[in-house]
Every structure is written in C-alpha cells, then in structure tokens.
Amino acid sequence: MSLLARTVMTPLAIEVRRGAVADLGPLLADRRISAGGDVAVVVGPGQGEKIVELIRPTLGSADVFTVAGGSVDAALDLGTRLHTRSYDAVVGIGGGRTIDTAKYAATRYGIPMVTVATSLANDGIASPVASLTHDGRKGSYGVHIPIAVVVDLDFVENGPDRQTQAGIGDAVSNLNSVADWELGHRVRGEPIDGLAVTLARTGAEALVNHPGKITDDGFLTTLAEALILGGISMAVCGSSRPASGGDHEISHAIDHLFPGTGSHGEQAGLGALFCTWLRGDLERFGQLARCLHRHGLATTPAELGLSDDQFVEAVEFAPQTRPDRYTILEHLALSASEVRTRLADYAGALRDHLD
Known part of the structure; x- marks a missing residue:
C-alpha cells in the first residue's frame, strides 16, 4: 500500500x-x-x-x-x-x-x-x-x-504589558478566522485545509482556556506557542486564511478609517468577539468575552476608544479591505442600521456574560 x-x-x-x-x-x-x-x-x-x-x-x-x-x-x-x-x-x-x-x-x-x-x-x-x-x-x-x-x-x-495583550487578541482571533473559513467552505465550496485549521484552532483553544495571567511563565509559553502555531498554519495552507477572517477585516477597516486607534491585536480581538456574536455562537462568545476581559483587552468599542457610530462605520467598511475573502460579514451583508441594531444587542449580551 x-x-x-x-x-x-x-x-x-x-x-x-x-x-x-x-x-x-x-x-x-x-x-x-x-x-x-x-x-x-x-x-x-x-x-x-x-x-x-x-x-x-x-x-x-x-x-x-x-x-x-x-x-x-x-x-x-x-x-x-x-x-x-x-x-x-x-x-x-x-x-x-x-x-x-x-x-x-x-x-x-x-x-x-x-x-x-x-x-x-x-x-x-x-x-x-x-x-x-x-x-x-x-x-x-x-x-x-x-x-x-x-x-x-x-x-x-x-516589555510593555500592552504588547502581550495585543498578542492575546491576535491569537484568540484565530477561533473566529477558522469559523469564517468553515463558513466559506459550507456556503461557497471554498477549499479548506484540515491541518491548517487544526494548528490555528489548537493554539487558540489552549490560550483561551488557560487560567494563568500574563505574568505567569506557563501562560506566556502558551501564548508564544499559539502565535507560532498560527504562523505555521498559514505556511501549511499557503495563505492567511486560518488566521485572518472578519476579525482582521474589522481591524484593517479601523486602521484605514481611524488610524492610531489601537494595536492590531486589540482590534482583531474585539473584531473576533463581535463576529462571533453575529454568528450566533453564544458559547464561544462568552468564552472569548471572558478571556479578553480577564486580560484587560477591549470588549466594547468605547474601551478601544471608538464611538458606536465609528465602530458601525468600520464594520460596514470591513469587507472592502479583503474583497476576495468570505466571512460572516460578507455572508450577512448588514447595512449600517442593521449593524447598529446588532451592536446594541451585543452590548446587552456582553453585560450578561461578564456580570
């Protein structure tokens, strides 16, 4: 054989x-x-x-x-x-x-x-x-x-804690990126690479479930390994697909519309949380929200320094940053008023999960 x-x-x-x-x-x-x-x-x-x-x-x-x-x-x-x-x-x-x-x-x-x-x-x-x-x-x-x-x-x-916090946001956003890739596979028949998915998701899962703090060696090691696995996952499939979904589109849109708002990882983390809410995955939403909050990352536009209107504008603009990519944002194709309504519901759900 x-x-x-x-x-x-x-x-x-x-x-x-x-x-x-x-x-x-x-x-x-x-x-x-x-x-x-x-x-x-x-x-x-x-x-x-x-x-x-x-x-x-x-x-x-x-x-x-x-x-x-x-x-x-x-x-x-x-x-x-x-x-x-x-x-x-x-x-x-x-x-x-x-x-x-x-x-x-x-x-x-x-x-x-x-x-x-x-x-x-x-x-x-x-x-x-x-x-x-x-x-x-x-x-x-x-x-x-x-x-x-x-x-x-x-x-x-x-180094500055904010750099480590940014890495956490970038690493856990892979959970949303993989979910977006799986959505593209189901809806459009987009080819998907199981090994790349496994690498990206495994590292992010280990990090989001780790009980430690950014001062703990065990947590920092898990963060480093999650980031390394995310990088290797891209090499495996030959694209950034396993580590860049609607979360990164939102981050790129914020950079374009409101430069200097936050670090890439902070923005991607918030983008991943909002995209997970749009997808309706409440279990994952709560898991991500608690992880980001526990490590001091933004879970609301205000915590990132954006008004709700600015965040709505960024979400609406986000698909234009990667026209070739299919994510929950392209799938729902929400208007500005629809994004605003979803954002209000998101704020209420976030309070429920963090109280």
Whole structure:
C-alpha cells in the first residue's frame, strides 16, 4: 500500500523559555544554520541592542545592522546592505516591525531568517507574512517562514504589558478566522485545509482556556506557542486564511478609517468577539468575552476608544479591505442600521456574560 504525505515547511528549531537568547550561538551551530556565526544580526530600537551585547561573544563574525523597521523602504535598504556579503542567515531581533523588515529583506535575497522575538504582540514571529507600510498604507507581503524561532521569556516579561495583550487578541482571533473559513467552505465550496485549521484552532483553544495571567511563565509559553502555531498554519495552507477572517477585516477597516486607534491585536480581538456574536455562537462568545476581559483587552468599542457610530462605520467598511475573502460579514451583508441594531444587542449580551 502506498503512503502519501505532504512536505510542510516549518522552523528547524523553536525555543520558548527563559534564557533562550544566551544559547542562540550554539543553537545556530547545532542546527547547522551557521557554524561560525557568519550571520547578519538585525535589531531595532529597544531591547534588541541589549540582546546583541549579550550574544555577541557567541557569534564570532556576525555583522549588526540597526533598522528603523516597519516599511518596505526600510526592508529594501536592509536588503541592499545584506547583499554586500555572503551570510548563512539573517537574525532578526526585536518586535514585530523589526522582524517583518528582516523577513522581507532575507526573502528578497534568499537568505534563511531566524526570529528572536522580544515581544509577543502578533503571529508574525513565525508566519510567512511581513506586515509593512508602503506609501503610507500598511500591506501584507509573502515571505519565507523563519528557519528558527527563539522567544526568551525574560525579555518578553520586561516589555510593555500592552504588547502581550495585543498578542492575546491576535491569537484568540484565530477561533473566529477558522469559523469564517468553515463558513466559506459550507456556503461557497471554498477549499479548506484540515491541518491548517487544526494548528490555528489548537493554539487558540489552549490560550483561551488557560487560567494563568500574563505574568505567569506557563501562560506566556502558551501564548508564544499559539502565535507560532498560527504562523505555521498559514505556511501549511499557503495563505492567511486560518488566521485572518472578519476579525482582521474589522481591524484593517479601523486602521484605514481611524488610524492610531489601537494595536492590531486589540482590534482583531474585539473584531473576533463581535463576529462571533453575529454568528450566533453564544458559547464561544462568552468564552472569548471572558478571556479578553480577564486580560484587560477591549470588549466594547468605547474601551478601544471608538464611538458606536465609528465602530458601525468600520464594520460596514470591513469587507472592502479583503474583497476576495468570505466571512460572516460578507455572508450577512448588514447595512449600517442593521449593524447598529446588532451592536446594541451585543452590548446587552456582553453585560450578561461578564456580570
């Protein structure tokens, strides 16, 4: 009997623990990524520079590049500098903007990329997507998945709580993204990838049910793993479908209409909660509401800094941000007045579940 299987691109190494950064040099050598430390270390402002000083003795011939990350222009400039020498790998150290800049530049020149995350704000730490601004607008660009992912909980703990809260919102929003994908499969016959669904949902389920706080190592480890699994789920199916549904459409709409409102994860978390209400899944709605509330994330537009009218405008505009995607928002195709009515009902249900 013949056995058929697919090849899945995943990181060679995943390290989530305290003190992981100190072992970066041995990790690169043991995994045959770079035996001699011939790597380009990319850092942004903040903790990245502190980490470089910590690991420099273990990375003999590394070059260090400082970037003001987050834009296509910054990534292209970094790529030009990387092209001046042959590197075994690019090591991106820092938050999401620095890592996405390094991912894009490394992909452009075909160099393996290693993520060293100092925060857990989104699933970009292990995803095949770079979120970068270009001509004043943020876009998503396909890149190679990192060859290794390192998360040092010492540095995550020292970062702002709001970054960790954003990561929680981004990770648990996968529950809605998967539900939207399943809806598209049922209604439009859209192909669905069971492995991608399993990875995205498993990580989010573990997080939403975890009793710990953002100060607990166990909870932070579960958050990191949920974000990593979300990133790998996108690599498995070749799109952002398992981690981006109506929740992300709402977040993109808020960015477009009311820039600077909140972080991506905060907005996606609220978007996921509202979409779950629209879907009528009351058990999941209560579960998500309690999780977001417990960790200090917004569960109402006001807590995010938006009026009800602004949120209604964002929900109505949201499908325009991803015209190719079918979610509960496209399925219901609600008018502004209908969204306003649903939002009023949502507010009442939210009080019932959080009282």
